[in-house]
Amino acid sequence: MLGQGPGTGHNGPVRAEQIAPTFTVGTRVMAAIILVATIALAMSGTIVWLLGQSSLRAEIDEQLERNRNRFRVLATQGVDPSTGARFTNASQVVYTHIQRAVIHPGESELGFVGREVKWRPAENTTLRPDQDAQLVEALEPHVVADESVITTMETDKGSYRVMVVPLRDGRAQAALVHIIDLDAAGQELRRTMLLYAASAVFTIALVSALSWFGVERLLRPIGELRRATESIGDNDLTSRVPVRGRDDLSVLAQTINWMLDRVQRSVEAERSLLDDIGHELRTPITIIRGHLELLDPQDAEDVTQTQTLAIEELDRMGILVNDLLLLAKSTGADLIIPEEVDVEDLTLGVFDKAQALGDRRWELQETATATCRVDRLRLTQAWLQLAANAVKYSDPGTRIAMGSRIDNDELLLWVTDEGIGIAEKDLDLVRTRFGRSADAERKAHGTGLGLSIVESIIGAHQGTLDIASQPSAGSTFTLRMPCGGIGR
Template identity: 35%
Template sequence: MTTADPVRRWVTARLQIVSARARILLWLLIVMTVALASVAVATRSVLLRDADHRINGLLVQETNEFANFVEQGFDPENGRKFTDPSPLLLVFLARQYPDPDEELIGLVQAPGRGFAVKQQSRDQRVPYPLVNDRDAMAEILHSGDSMGTLHRTEGEIRWAKVPIEGAEGQLPAAFVVAIHPAAEQAKATGVFHMLLGISGVALLMTTGIGWVVAGRILRPVRLVRTTAAQLTEQDLTQRIPVQGRDDIAALAQTFNGMLDRLERAFAAQREFVDDAGHELRTPITIVRGHLELMGDDPLEREQTVRIVMEELDRMSRIVEDLLLLAKAERPDFVSPEPVQLGELTADVFVKARALGERDWHLDQAVDAEVLLDPQRITQAMVQLAQNAVQHTVPGQRIGIGSRDGDGTIELFVADSGPGVQPKDSEVIFERFRRGTSRRGSRATGAGLGLAIVKAIAEGHGGRVELRPTDGGGATFVLVLQKEATS
């Protein structure tokens, strides 16, 4: 026995003797602590994010104003465009009123002595201004970025600059906007600390109130526990005696009601198991009977195997179709890519011709590049062609094509069959629904084909429409948004 075993037993024993009242209070405090801390952290994050947005907006605003001044400003000395960056910067800076945490600086490279600084004559209102830090200004002036963050021991600076393009041979210059975010960050931190203080007070109040409330809630539980101990796990017929009309009586009545529901639930469960066993026993008996009665006649065995395989194939198709419809709810159901619509239409036509002996026609094909999932669209068009084959007889016309619509692309399959009755046009796209006009159809589907077509069309942000065919028949149209990719 190691020395850790007594410690482990001691800890386990102490945890076991912790009352439910203390555990409830402990969990309440943990939940409230996490919630209050999350609120404080989230509030600080929101405030810091808003500060960042404001700073970015100010940087963009100031640089845009200077860029506009460069394009449209005139030198008040001669009324002409500025040719020298120094007067340009001085005139612009003299007209600006920066925020308390903002600096507007003009930097002009000077031959042989670094660079000259142009700034406003107004007093600086930041503790450690950038204008006093020549190393930092040099880093900004020679930086290849137009915006960035400068980390200094004196404090962080967010900056943006606009390079000034002068005549050939002229020394480089730039207009710099520098913002000190320390004040905004301090405000966010102050709010964060204030929320932590309020949370601490709330937790202290919760501790006292929770201790009292937990005791009052658990008092009737302790009284009922003794009586409930007389119940056995196998016998749910016993009930707790109800005395009086206080909370203990109400708790006992509630507990007795729960036992009543449990007893009924167990009875219902037993009944369900019996019914399910009986219902499942019947098809198993039928299948076993047919297999036992199957003789050695090769023709009989072949017919039995064929029937079984047909049923298995049909169930497999239903499962695959249902899985496909379930995937239609996922965001990756379709994977659009640039596709030549004319080539896709021709490929669908070639594949559809193998579905049956019909008078197939490639009516038209749009020569355009669009964004769609070629596999899903081919699947939908082949399904529509299969549907047309099922509603026509050999020799009847089926047309396949694509065409331009009003801001859309339409892919269609038109047959010359009996068409669709008006009462069926609203339901044929629903799962497990078929039209009533089946005209000698030999189809044995489960009514999922058109539902799959509808799901594919909607997955592309489009729709499927049913239109009449000239001369009789039905035309199914996939209407997709035209998104040419050049």
């Protein structure tokens, strides 16, 4: 039996709460912060170590250079303490220098006569190079050479920086060797680097603690956003993400809340529409069914009456369905396609079409001379719907006026009639789907969807529908929207 793919099967898609994240965003941010801090401290430590090594080597070489210069001055200008005259014996120069030298810990001096070690350091000296056979053997070629040298020598016992200064007196050759233990010289630097490493570990721990606190507060809106979206269902559309601060996450939370508002309005509107449709369609269906159940097939007059009633109710249902389809189209995402429209031309065109709607005294009150960015077809649809309502709820021969005007960068399109008017208490009712006043029900048949369609169209233009009315005196319906164009 073949297995089902992820997220499919009889149980439906996997819900969000069933998916446990391997790594949270906070964990990733924390890991990135710790990694960057560790790399930065490691690079800083490496640079400090390299600079310390370079500085230490330069100080050692400078010390050896000074020692070599003192030895040369002693050999050329010094006085033999045993004779009071200038030195004539190379070995005596080496001996005198060794006797006068101040030896620091980790340093030592040897005196050579020929290839043999003649003078050794004292027993209490920390560095005894004479006991390192590999070092003594490596020094032999340099002590009989003609040139002094400062070099590094490696043995099994350690690493050394060595200065060798050979000296001849014509009869014999001697040499001064000054040795510095590099391991001992670098001990202070290593101690400093150990302290740096301990400080770095403490710093990383401190950064981790502080960043965890900061990241947790910073990313709290993400957790709240996840919980809010998970809580949304058929029975709860009211959950929102708390908005704190003015950073990017706060803006994201606010944007999500706006999206949830739109989802809630859409779902509630869908529920309301379905309820209204069910209510409106149930009545004609019930009427038709009741008459058919009571129909006497043998009574021709009863059959005719029932047939007429059924056709009327079906016609009313057809009008209702057409209005619902029109309303659905008017609330689509691609409802309007704005373009530059000549308002005067639009006004004249709509006024010409409206005059065919009924026998009324049609009057064009005013025409705006401007160019606005609107949807010509949709505005024509909404404006004619208002004109059709004016005809439906007024008597033949009464006045219906239309017009357009630019007022403070807003485009106004209106229809004024002398019809039955609307009571103040019914103004909110007529704006709802299927909402009709009692006077309107008595005056003419309708579905109560006309103004809903108009408000959907004007809302897509970022505008509003204004209603001014008095019972038995007439009404004025005004479409008000941003012009978005340039007056001529």
